[in-house]
Amino acid sequence: MIFNSILFLILAALLPPLVLLGIIYRMDKIEQEPPALLMGLFLRGVLAMFPILVLELLADQFIDFFPWSTLVYLFLAYFVIPGFIEEGVKYRVLAKRTWNDPNFNYRFDAVVYAVFVSLGFAAVENVLYVLTNGFSTAVVRAIFSIPGHAMFGVVMGACLGTAKWMEAHRQFEQAAALRKRTFLLPAILHGLYDFLLVGFGWIFYLYFIGLVIYVVKLLKRSAREDGPVTM
Numbered sequence: 470m471i472f473n474s475i476l477f478l479i480l481a482a483l484l485p486p487l488v489l490l491g492i493i494y495r496m497d498k499i500e501q502e503p504p505a506l507l508m509g510l511f512l513r514g515v516l517a518m519f520p521i522l523v524l525e526l527l528a529d530q531f532i533d534f535f536p537w538s539t540l541v542y543l544f545l546a547y548f549v550i551p552g553f554i555e556e557g558v559k560y561r562v563l564a565k566r567t568w569n570d571p572n573f574n575y576r577f578d579a580v581v582y583a584v585f586v587s588l589g590f591a592a593v594e595n596v597l598y599v600l601t602n603g604f605s606t607a608v609v610r611a612i613f614s615i616p617g618h619a620m621f622g623v624v625m626g627a628c629l630g631t632a633k634w635m636e637a638h639r640q641f642e643q644a645a646a647l648r649k650r651t652f653l654l655p656a657i658l659h660g661l662y663d664f665l666l667v668g669f670g671w672i673f674y675l676y677f678i679g680l681v682i683y684v685v686k687l688l689k690r691s692a693r694e695d696g697p698v699t700m
Contacts, residue, residue, distance in 0.1 A: 514589020
């Protein structure tokens with residue numbers, strides 16, 4: 470009975486990210502990516518949980534050491550730490566594994582890669598939360614947390630795909646600048662997402678709706694304008 474309950478909670482936690490992965494995978498119309506590569510990226514997202522936990526623990530210890538005002542503390546704890554640490558580690562994993570991979574030959578490939586890394590992390594995070602807090606947590610996180618990670622992955626991938634195209638077309642300075650944005654933009658969006666979620670009520674819901682609209686348009690445009698990264 471206990472085993473069945475735990476299995477149910479794990480499956481409930483994994484279902485939302487797996488559904489989103491399937492949607493993104495099917496949007497890659499021109500040349501779908503090798504399953505082994507995607508599985509490897511997903512597992513790298515899972516393993517990213519460990520350095521993220523260590524870095525966030527150290528960062529929490531640092532900010533707890535100083536007497537910040539309440540607003541500054543909330544900004545550091547819910548904007549800077551989750552946004553910049555989580556997206557920084559995910560970007561590092563993504564870029565290191567895919568930038569020079571020969572399969573990365575279309576711009577939309579980067580969106581698929583980034584979402585697989587992001588949802589690998591989100592999946593294991595969701596499993597841990599659900600096992601700790603129960604099924605109701607899976608429902609809440611399926612509504613807000615899982616789509617959030619997916620959206621940050623879409624933004625990261627869209628930027629990375631364009632940066633790859635720019636470098637292939639010898640626009641080296643623009644490519645380098647966009648690679649910085651590939652990390653910074655998702656980090657800021659993620660940090661703002663978590664910060665507003667803590668006590669800002671309707672402002673967060675407006676932000677969430679606006680982010681969904683922006684990312685859906687970006688995703689559709691990226692899929693529609695997909696093309697080779699090389700000349």
